[in-house]
Structures are given as C-alpha cells and as structure tokens.
Amino acid sequence: MASPATDGDLGRTLEYIRQGRDRFLDDLTGLCRLESVSAWGRSLRETAQAVAALLERAGVEVAIRETAGQPVVIGRARGRTDRTIVFYNHYDVQPPDPLEAWVSPPFQPVLRDGRLYGRGTADNKGNLTARIQAVEAWNRAGGGLPVSVAFVFEGEEETGSPNLGPVVQENADWLGRAEGVVWESGYRDADGRPTVSLGVKGICYIELRARGARSDLHSSQATLVPNPAWRLVWALATIKDGSERILIEGFSDAVREPSPADLELLQAIPDGAESMARNFGLPGLLGGLKGVAAHRRNFFAPTATICGLNSGYTGPGEKTVLPSEAMAKLDFRLVPDQDPEDIQAKVRAHLQRHGFGDIEVKVFAGERPARTDPSSPFVALVRSAMRETYGQEAIVYPTMTGSGPMPVFSDLGLPVAGLGVGHPGSAVHAPNENIVVEDYFLGIETVATLLARAGATP
C-alpha cells in the first residue's frame, strides 16, 4: 500500500489546476462544440470517444461499453488505496431549441462577462470535465491519486437513461464496494453558497385519453352525445382537489416520513419563497408557504401535475364543436419509497373505481426516487471538501426535486451526493445555458480536495 497523500501533494495538485486553467477551459469548450443531443441521436459516439480521450490523458483506463442505445464510457484508475470514489456524469445534452433565443450559437461556446455560454456547459459537460481534470491533476502533479476512482458516463441521461442500469449491474461487484457516488449536477445558490443534494425524486408520467363519438360533432348534439372533454375533466378532478390533496387511493402509502436528520437540514436552507414568487410573477407560493414549511413540501411532498391538456378546438375565436377525444398528460413526482410501477397501477385502479375505466392510460418509462442518509460518512467527506474549497459551509438539500438514474447506484447501497459548477442563472435545458468560469475552477478544486480527504479517512 502506497503512503497516503499529504497536504503537500494536495497543494501541488491545486497549483497544477490553477496553472492549467486555460487548457482545462479549452477541453470543456471543445467538448461543448460536439452536438451530442441524445434526442437527435447524432454525434454521440464521437462525443463518447472525446470523453474517453480526456480520461486517458488523465491517466484513467477506459472501456467503451456498447448498449442498445448510446455507449457508456467506464473509466477506472487505481489510487494509493482500494477505497473508491465513483463519478456519474452524462455526455449527452438537451436540444437547444428555441435557437432564436440564444445570444450566441449553442454549440459555439464563448466567454462573455466571466461566463462560458453554450449547450452543456452546466448540464453536464462542465461537471464531467471538472471531475476528469481533478484526477489528471493528481496523477500529473500530486504524486498519484489518493484513492481509486471510477467514472460512469452515459449518453442517454436526457432521454431517461434506458440503458444505464444493466451496465452498472454488470459492474456491481466492484462499484458496489465504493465509498460513494459524486452525482452529475449541483450549483451555488442565489447567495453564492455551495450546495449539495442527497437524492432525486422519482417520476411516473402518463397520458390519459377519453374518447367519445368517432369524429368531432356540432355542439348542438351535446344533449345526447357524451363529451370526452367533460369526462376527462371529471376524471382529473378525482385525482387532485383544490387544496392540492392527491386523492388516488393508496398514493401516499409508501411515502417515507422525513427523518429528524432530514428535517434538521431544512433549518439551514435560506428562505427563497418571496424572491421565487416574485421571479415567477406570483403573489406568493402555493398555500402561502415559505421558510421551512415551503422547503418541507418542496423536498418531501410528491406531486401530481397536469403537464398538458388538449381537446377540440383551441384556435382563436369560437367554434361550436363537440370533441371526439380529450387528452391530458400528467406527471407524478415521487418520494421514497414510492415506485412508479405501483403508482401507475394505483392510477388505473383509481380511475376504474371512480367509473372512468373507459379512459385510456398510456404510461411512459418511470424513474424511481432515491435518497442518501445525511449522516452518511460520505456526505461528511463531501461537505468537508466543499467547506475547504469555498471557505463556507455547503447548504445540504435532502434531495433534488428533479429525477435521474440515481437508484441504479443507490440500489447498490451507495451514498450519492450531487454537486457541480452551476448557478441559479445557468439556464439548464433552456437557451443561453452558461456557467461562471470561476465556479468551474472551484469545481475542479472541490473534487481534487475530496479525493485528498477521501484518502486521508482512516
């Protein structure tokens, strides 16, 4: 067993990072030029190969694992101990639409006012390269990695990670022995404080369709012909009531109550209710919530959301039509230990029970929730590295409110912590996506420090 990394090793590593800033930024810029939109299915292999090349230059052994979809890039580098930190990231990005809203072209990254603009800078290429570059720094300047590292980079995160599970599963024997997983994303909050997130919500996405007569009819026939728009409205009104209670029988049965440790975290999270409401043009948040009450609902409550409604005539003016069908798209954001399979079955049973068995239910691929115990040693390790890098305590969110393939890892018993180089104005999934360049360098340093402290843990 090699000798543990010293503060001197870390110092040289951080110095390498500071000296290498221009090239590191060039690496990221180069990667962001590749149009790896998974929804388009182009440039993804080329991007996987570019990522593999960055890993190899950092001294990481790489395997490109083919799947039914886009390849998964697996990297592995031995450190001074067998103790292993896993990095999960993705090299695919969201489509850049609407293009006309971009100030500079999405795939021609440019620096402007201390920010790097381009699709993927925040989600997720900036985090991906920052992780690799920290490892490169240790290998080139720090005398070798303090701990072993593994990289799992997929190319289909933005399309629901349909092929990630089996790849992680077949590597479960060694991945499952890791200390924890550094998750793909994170950001500084509105006050510039670093944040770390300890979970994801699950999601169940469905489409409901009510059908009536075989074609649209003149609305004068509404006396005798059933209207699927009304049936859909009545069915929806049985799903959630005006006080935001979800009425699906058994929907909340599996909801795990927040632990005292979870609730403790909420005390330290600043109250953003007023500024959030202002930004959205609202008089206030739902139910007038703010402070800890708002946080509690935001992190621990599942949701039932109408994402889309369509029926009959929706153009300008009046058309007296009795629609032949009506459609609603809904998503349910789930918390531990809800399961999308169970939820969709409960939605079906609920509709049946309430006399809406005729309404068709189409279910899209769901994702499960995941949560890491805030008192896990891995979380303490991540927090200490962030404290050291940013000079202040990180805000710890018990979970992200979005979804992702985290259960693929947490099912192995691994703690997972999300951190990264974004900020509240990063415009993730939106035009003019960007990161603050200074945050990018701090992101590399955070990972370098994390590796040092992981190596120092007895």
Place this chain on the structure above:
Amino acid sequence: MASPATDGDLGRTLEYIRQGRDRFLDDLTGLCRLESVSAWGRSLRETAQAVAALLERAGVEVAIRETAGQPVVIGRARGRTDRTIVFYNHYDVQPPDPLEAWVSPPFQPVLRDGRLYGRGTADNKGNLTARIQAVEAWNRAGGGLPVSVAFVFEGEEETGSPNLGPVVQENADWLGRAEGVVWESGYRDADGRPTVSLGVKGICYIELRARGARSDLHSSQATLVPNPAWRLVWALATIKDGSERILIEGFSDAVREPSPADLELLQAIPDGAESMARNFGLPGLLGGLKGVAAHRRNFFAPTATICGLNSGYTGPGEKTVLPSEAMAKLDFRLVPDQDPEDIQAKVRAHLQRHGFGDIEVKVFAGERPARTDPSSPFVALVRSAMRETYGQEAIVYPTMTGSGPMPVFSDLGLPVAGLGVGHPGSAVHAPNENIVVEDYFLGIETVATLLARAGATP
C-alpha cells in the same frame, strides 16, 4: 282587392316549376359558384347583387340595405291580399375547409348521382333560390302572387348575424304585420319524411383562461407553484357534474317547461337513438336515452359543452412542464327563456362564488333562443302545404337544436317555421355539402303551395 288564387292558378304555377327545372337548377349552380364565405369577407357584395337580380327577375322589388358589415337584401312583392309571408335566408356560406376532403371543388357545383354538390347547396343558397323561384312561378304563370311576400336575405348568418337586428327593426312596422316567417333551413329526415322546426336554441360562448407563473416551468416546481391547468379543471368540474347536471346557480331558472302541445309533438317523432349511436360509434346515447325521453332532452334541455381545452405540452411523448396558462372554450345552448347575457353573468358569479374569480372569462356574441307555438295558424298553414307537396304529414320539431337570428323576428310576435331542401347527409358546414335534386324541386313546390294556401285562408 283582386280575386283569390284558384287551384287552377296553383296548377299552372306548379307546371311552370316543373318545366323550369333545368333553369332553376342553373340559377342555384350559378349562385353557388360565388365564394361568399362571410368569414373571408370576399365576394359578398357580388353575391348580394346576384341575389337581387334573381329577385327582380321574379317580379320582386329590391332594396340593398348597407350595414356596418355585409348588405342585407330586402325584397317585397305585392300579392292579391296584403297578407304577407316573410322569407328569411342568407347568402353567405361556411368556409370550405378542409379542402382536400372534397370530392369535387366546393365552389364548382356538380351533379352526381342525383345530387348537387357544392358549398351552400344546402346551407343556404338552395333554400334561398327555391323561395325566389316559387314567387317567380306565381308571377309568371299563376296570375300573380296569392299573398304578398317579403324577403330578408343577410350575408352574415355564418358569423353570428351581427347587423341583421337593426335592419329588421327599422322595417318592423310592416314586417311585424306578416302572417309568419319561413325560416332558412329544413330537411327530410332519415326516412325521407319532410320536417319543420319551430324554434332555435340560444347560445352563449365563452373562453375561460387560468394563469399561473409568467412562463412555463419545469414540473419539479409543482410543489410550490400553482398550476393553472388544475385550477381550470377544478373550476370546470364545478360547472357540470358527471350526471350531466349543470351546477351554475340559477342557470335553469328561466327555462320554460315544455307545453302540452310541445310534448305532443314528440310522440310523432321517430326514435333515431339506435341509428344515431351507431353512426357515431357509441354504445348508446347519453344516459341510455331513446324515444320520447331522448327527444325531450334534445329539444328542451340546455347544454354546457366543453368545445376546446388547451394547456402546456400537447405534442407526442413526454415533456415535464408546469404550464403557465390553461384555456377552455365552452358553449351553452339555451332554451326559452334563457338569455345569453344573463347566463354569462351567472357563469361569472358562479366562478366568483366557488373561489375562481381569478379565472378570466371572455364572452363571444351570444344568440337568444326562440320558439313558435305549435298551435299557431301559420304552423298549420305550413304543415298543410307540406302535406300536399310530399303526400305525407310533416314531422314537427319543436325547435332546431342549433342557433340563429330567429329572435329578431319572433320578437315582433311573428311565428317562424323552418323548412328546406336538405337531407340528413347534406354535410352542412362540412366537406361535400349536397342536396338531392328531387328535394330541391319539391322545396320550390312547397313554397308555391304555401303561398296558395296562405291566400285562401279567410
């Protein structure tokens, strides 16, 4: 006072009609070539002038009355008595969309299998020319009109008749003394029986709009940000319940119970419930209604119909969006003595009362209902003319289920009866609009006979 028309006069009139069939059909074909789509606002003056020319050839004195919209053509011809029959028709037509669904071009009328195909053949140019041609026949062959006639032809029926009222009002002194009004439309039923309708339903058309955040958001924010699609669903669910009860306070207060004479009519109307359900691809009509119960609901019940719904993402697949607004279009079909102004005020009050005062209500121009007493002498006159022409008793509908500017006339105390040259497959407002040519000639004869019998009434 001239001597009343004799059966011989009528015989010569009908013979003139039979001899003139080819030219009468050419008149109609020519008129249907004019693209008088009121929604487009083109060709309407040209069509009004063509109509005026047909009236003048029939021996009718014509005035073209300008309005803020399209001109109203007023015709007047003295008969052997001052007793007057009024004909209301319109020279405008619906748009022909979707064009690709027409077998032959909508404005190039053609004969196929005993039918004349073209926009306006059934609604309403066929009825308009048939009325004029009956008058022409009396003037040319019958020794002069048995009674006086008046024509009120507007060019904006398909856009809600916004300018008809004042024109009728300014002629109220003489129009109001008429025996009754022959309304613009009517048809033979599925079994070939002639029908006459004694009213129209009213209509109140509104658009509801709920608003949330100033832009669409990621659906993970649904814990704290109100969703206008839910608000709209909840608001709609307070308007009508699953048993088709309209829940707006006071909505039915003004509904006039059907009279014994009204209900008597229903007994003679054939039960079309099964074939109607089959045509629409439904297991049955609403509530399993059929026979007299279905007729009662169809003619005497007001409706609340969702004509359109729109919110958020409505394309293929999944998009996790929290919509910023949601829209519903609704129409209310009204029966005497409901009033669209009163109904829209009640909808507003209802929304307010149920906590949905934030939902915006946009009201489109409404139309009032109208009903003629089935025992009116004018109805007896019309029925006898139909009996004579078709060799069978006409089916009498207490009302049409659609709307129209009938109150403009019935407000003058005039009985109104709708009859015409359509049939159940006429595809009114739809592609391949058509009439059966034989029905067209019978339509002319019906009016000619009606004028004779009106002149013979003591």
